[in-house]
Amino acid sequence: MEPYQLSLSQAAAAISAKELSPVELIDSVLARIDAVEPRLNAFATVTADRARKTAADAAQEIVEGTYRGPLHGLPLGVKDLYETAGVPTTSSSQVRASFMPDTDAAMVADLLEAGMVMVGKTHTHEFAYGATTPTSRNPWDLERVPGGSSGGSGAAVAAGECLVGLGSDTGGSIRIPAAVCGTVGLKPTYGRISRRGVASLSWSLDHVGPLTRNVVDAAHVLAATAGYDRSDPASIDAPVPDYVGELAAAEGRDLTGLRVGVPTDLYFDRVDPRVEASVRAGIAQLERLGASLVEVGVPYARQMRAVSWGILGPEASSYHQEDLRNSPDLYTEEVRVALEAGELVLATDYINALRVRTLIQSAWREMFTRIDVLAAPAVPVPAPPADAEVVTWDDGVTERPTDCLVRLSVPANITGLPALALPCGFTTEGLPVGMQLIGRPLEESTLLVAGQAFEAATDTVGRLAPL
Amino acid sequence: MEPYQLSLSQAAAAISAKELSPVELIDSVLARIDAVEPRLNAFATVTADRARKTAADAAQEIVEGTYRGPLHGLPLGVKDLYETAGVPTTSSSQVRASFMPDTDAAMVADLLEAGMVMVGKTHTHEFAYGATTPTSRNPWDLERVPGGSSGGSGAAVAAGECLVGLGSDTGGSIRIPAAVCGTVGLKPTYGRISRRGVASLSWSLDHVGPLTRNVVDAAHVLAATAGYDRSDPASIDAPVPDYVGELAAAEGRDLTGLRVGVPTDLYFDRVDPRVEASVRAGIAQLERLGASLVEVGVPYARQMRAVSWGILGPEASSYHQEDLRNSPDLYTEEVRVALEAGELVLATDYINALRVRTLIQSAWREMFTRIDVLAAPAVPVPAPPADAEVVTWDDGVTERPTDCLVRLSVPANITGLPALALPCGFTTEGLPVGMQLIGRPLEESTLLVAGQAFEAATDTVGRLAPL
Numbered sequence: 008m009e010p011y012q013l014s015l016s017q018a019a020a021a022i023s024a025k026e027l028s029p030v031e032l033i034d035s036v037l038a039r040i041d042a043v044e045p046r047l048n049a050f051a052t053v054t055a056d057r058a059r060k061t062a063a064d065a066a067q068e069i070v071e072g073t074y075r076g077p078l079h080g081l082p083l084g085v086k087d088l089y090e091t092a093g094v095p096t097t098s099s100s101q102v103r104a105s106f107m108p109d110t111d112a113a114m115v116a117d118l119l120e121a122g123m124v125m126v127g128k129t130h131t132h133e134f135a136y137g138a139t140t141p142t143s144r145n146p147w148d149l150e151r152v153p154g155g156s157s158g159g160s161g162a163a164v165a166a167g168e169c170l171v172g173l174g175s176d177t178g179g180s181i182r183i184p185a186a187v188c189g190t191v192g193l194k195p196t197y198g199r200i201s202r203r204g205v206a207s208l209s210w211s212l213d214h215v216g217p218l219t220r221n222v223v224d225a226a227h228v229l230a231a232t233a234g235y236d237r238s239d240p241a242s243i244d245a246p247v248p249d250y251v252g253e254l255a256a257a258e259g260r261d262l263t264g265l266r267v268g269v270p271t272d273l274y275f276d277r278v279d280p281r282v283e284a285s286v287r288a289g290i291a292q293l294e295r296l297g298a299s300l301v302e303v304g305v306p307y308a309r310q311m312r313a314v315s316w317g318i319l320g321p322e323a324s325s326y327h328q329e330d331l332r333n334s335p336d337l338y339t340e341e342v343r344v345a346l347e348a349g350e351l352v353l354a355t356d357y358i359n360a361l362r363v364r365t366l367i368q369s370a371w372r373e374m375f376t377r378i379d380v381l382a383a384p385a386v387p388v389p390a391p392p393a394d395a396e397v398v399t400w401d402d403g404v405t406e407r408p409t410d411c412l413v414r415l416s417v418p419a420n421i422t423g424l425p426a427l428a429l430p431c432g433f434t435t436e437g438l439p440v441g442m443q444l445i446g447r448p449l450e451e452s453t454l455l456v457a458g459q460a461f462e463a464a465t466d467t468v469g470r471l472a473p474l
Numbered sequence: 475m476e477p478y479q480l481s482l483s484q485a486a487a488a489i490s491a492k493e494l495s496p497v498e499l500i501d502s503v504l505a506r507i508d509a510v511e512p513r514l515n516a517f518a519t520v521t522a523d524r525a526r527k528t529a530a531d532a533a534q535e536i537v538e539g540t541y542r543g544p545l546h547g548l549p550l551g552v553k554d555l556y557e558t559a560g561v562p563t564t565s566s567s568q569v570r571a572s573f574m575p576d577t578d579a580a581m582v583a584d585l586l587e588a589g590m591v592m593v594g595k596t597h598t599h600e601f602a603y604g605a606t607t608p609t610s611r612n613p614w615d616l617e618r619v620p621g622g623s624s625g626g627s628g629a630a631v632a633a634g635e636c637l638v639g640l641g642s643d644t645g646g647s648i649r650i651p652a653a654v655c656g657t658v659g660l661k662p663t664y665g666r667i668s669r670r671g672v673a674s675l676s677w678s679l680d681h682v683g684p685l686t687r688n689v690v691d692a693a694h695v696l697a698a699t700a701g702y703d704r705s706d707p708a709s710i711d712a713p714v715p716d717y718v719g720e721l722a723a724a725e726g727r728d729l730t731g732l733r734v735g736v737p738t739d740l741y742f743d744r745v746d747p748r749v750e751a752s753v754r755a756g757i758a759q760l761e762r763l764g765a766s767l768v769e770v771g772v773p774y775a776r777q778m779r780a781v782s783w784g785i786l787g788p789e790a791s792s793y794h795q796e797d798l799r800n801s802p803d804l805y806t807e808e809v810r811v812a813l814e815a816g817e818l819v820l821a822t823d824y825i826n827a828l829r830v831r832t833l834i835q836s837a838w839r840e841m842f843t844r845i846d847v848l849a850a851p852a853v854p855v856p857a858p859p860a861d862a863e864v865v866t867w868d869d870g871v872t873e874r875p876t877d878c879l880v881r882l883s884v885p886a887n888i889t890g891l892p893a894l895a896l897p898c899g900f901t902t903e904g905l906p907v908g909m910q911l912i913g914r915p916l917e918e919s920t921l922l923v924a925g926q927a928f929e930a931a932t933d934t935v936g937r938l939a940p941l
């Protein structure tokens with residue numbers, strides 16, 4: 008087994024026992040990057056020299072007895088939407104081709120402080136405005152997209168190019184690539200992790216979080232990055248639980264007492280039968296683990312799309328207004344058209360969308376008095392082909408791939424609720440299928456505990472793509 | 475002296491000493507209403523029978539030894555924008571001609587609980603969307619407007635038709651009628667008093683508060699109504715100081731240590747020379763009382779108008795959207811046109827206005843590290859004639875009366891800062907001139923203490939109009 012194949016827990020154990028040096032691990036990861044990047048193109052920038060230097064520093068620190076903890080010396084991929092000091096930060100766009108920040112985004116700073124070694128910047132769908140990441144490919148099938156917008160992080164984690172990939176999630180951009188690349192993806196509660204230094208798509212829907220290979224890895228990242236930051240206006244000033252400790256305490260226990268909501272609408276409407284079968288099998292697995300299943304109707308299911316567009320469209324267009332006027336041709340046509348469309352939204356429509364969001368949040372709060380988590384598909388389909396212009400359904404209805412991919416993830420952005428995407432199976436063609444668990448505000452631990460039990464009972468979580 | 479002429483403190487003292495019965499006081503006020511309403515039309519509805527009954531109940535309670543405190547038995551005028559159980563609440567509009575609420579607005583409920591006697595509903599500029607209140611007249615000159623939108627409350631308090639008039643203030647609607655009618659007007663900090671049950675004009679700028687004859691009266695009303703209410707999303711959960719106690723403790727003291735900001739721009743641009751002279755004399759009076767004067771530039775002075783319109787226009791149009799579609803002809807033309815204009819605002823413009831508001835708030839916070847209060851004219855002109863279609867300046871520039879009247883009051887709505895309007899003089903024609911003091915968030919006491927000292931040193935506060 009090559010070091011890049013180790014899980015986070017295995018690598019951390021080996022490093023802390025001084026059986027593995029961060030230098031060996033990072034060298035193995037960089038070799039893996041060299042081997043697979045020509046096919047995947049998951050990275051916008053690979054920071055090999057810097058990573059070797061940081062790994063050497065980490066090795067030295069550890070030799071001298073300063074072990075910073077379970078993330079020390081482990082390889083990190085950072086979505087190119089996150090500012091990184093001295094490293095180009097393009098948001099995968101010509102608009103920012105020459106942007107070189109001088110500080111790190113909050114989440115990056117926290118993880119570097121915890122000892123992680125950044126190996127590069129991963130591709131995003133341009134400015135996170137799309138769910139396919141056309142720059143990059145899916146490691147399970149190179150003819151398919153890695154999802155998005157955090158598609159580079161999804162591909163990189165699934166291919167063994169890093170152990171943790173950072174993502175951002177405005178309509179599903181962490182959970183979608185996690186689902187179609189077969190990784191774990193955690194979108195925490197709105198405001199739980201600071202977004203300082205991450206380019207905004209739609210600030211009232213934007214979340215940041217990790218893509219990882221296993222559930223406990225996500226807990227480690229969350230533990231190192233959650234907390235209040237006054238420089239993010241949405242940041243929540245609430246105590247940070249001991250996520251890793253709670254997982255350890257729950258290890259080996261079943262899920263007795265957990266009420267799992269099974270949606271009777273929205274989440275199983277127009278869903279690929281292979282996806283539905285895998286997710287329903289995953290839900291049955293939760294029941295075998297002791298959880299009780301509760302059927303629930305999804306409040307405001309029909310309003311989700313209009314509300315998300317009514318908010319995201321104009322917020323994105325406002326953020327990009329100056330660049331769109333000064334250099335429209337630097338955007339890809341797809342994103343430029345979306346930004347121009349967002350400029351046409353009326354203020355009253357935006358305001359009405361915000362008002363309906365408040366109603367949705369209140370109705371979902373009520374739903375969550377009857378359940379502890381909601382279990383559902385993360386996306387309606389396995390990874391679409393890279394050349395697909397539409398997803399076509401049996402009845403002839405077509406959707407743009409991005410519209411299709413975000414359809415089931417966007418409710419957790421509108422509500423701001425934490426959501427964990429987990430691989431729950433594979434199609435006969437070998438494409439991963441993702442399930443998501445959605446929880447109450449700030450109850451990430453509930454999702455992680457359920458995810459850990461699911462992971463232990465199945466063999467679907469933690470696989471590397473056979474590239 | 476008739477009972478209606480008593481100040482709040484005098485009336486309260488007489489009632490608590492059982493030298494005056496609430497019945498006598500309310501009868502005197504109702505007689506005054508009968509005498510002046512044909513000329514003023516300050517009230518949309520006079521609730522004489524109910525007031526007599528409530529006054530009799532109050533008298534009975536007091537005779538039996540249950541004295542509720544200094545507001546018990548005192549006459550209250552309620553802006554017709556506030557819902558009142560079992561009493562028509564028209565917002566001075568045909569759109570709500572038949573609206574009969576079944577509960578009281580939060581502020582009304584609190585004041586009735588404190589023992590006040592509602593004598594009627596005062597006129598508002600239709601739905602608070604304007605600053606002239608064309609239904610009503612100014613008691614100091616019947617050919618002039620009482621300001622607005624709380625024009626009925628301004629006229630009623632100044633004419634002795636009630637001791638407290640409730641107002642709401644989205645762009646100045648408490649301070650403008652207070653200034654041009656010669657009363658005190660307090661717009662507290664955004665979120666300090668619950669707006670539950672008050673028709674919204676623009677929820678992110680809306681404030682509620684009292685118009686009163688004297689400064690201490692405003693403190694009594696604030697004390698009875700300030701505090702957290704989870705049913706108002708803007709409500710602030712912060713301790714409520716002892717406003718009346720702080721005023722009592724400060725009585726007789728001078729203002730040594732108080733830093734009064736004197737604006738070098740915005741507030742003295744295009745201001746009637748009579749208003750400027752009165753306000754500068756008022757500021758000099760504050761200095762004679764021991765305050766130190768500090769000249770300050772006003773941050774974002776030139777952005778105020780665009781920001782206020784960019785927020786208020788679409789929020790108002792969103793609130794009225796259904797009625798505007800179903801029954802546009804029930805609105806007055808002026809308000810209908812404004813609502814239709816607000817429907818044309820783009821979402822990006824609204825969002826940009828919200829973003830600039832954040833910058834303004836931050837820059838003003840910085841300004842208030844150098845000063846404790848900002849002193850300025852409340853409105854640029856004395857009450858305009860009722861038939862004026864424009865206010866014309868020496869250089870030929872014209873403004874609509876509403877645009878002119880709100881120009882100096884709107885910054886305290888954008889910033890959400892508390893502001894106290896005080897009569898600081900009269901023109902040679904006998905028209906009142908108003909000064910406003912603006913303070914730091916939740917520091918209403920600072921404004922009230924300064925206002926009380928000013929009131930004690932001058933003879934401009936507390937006068938009744940000689941009708």
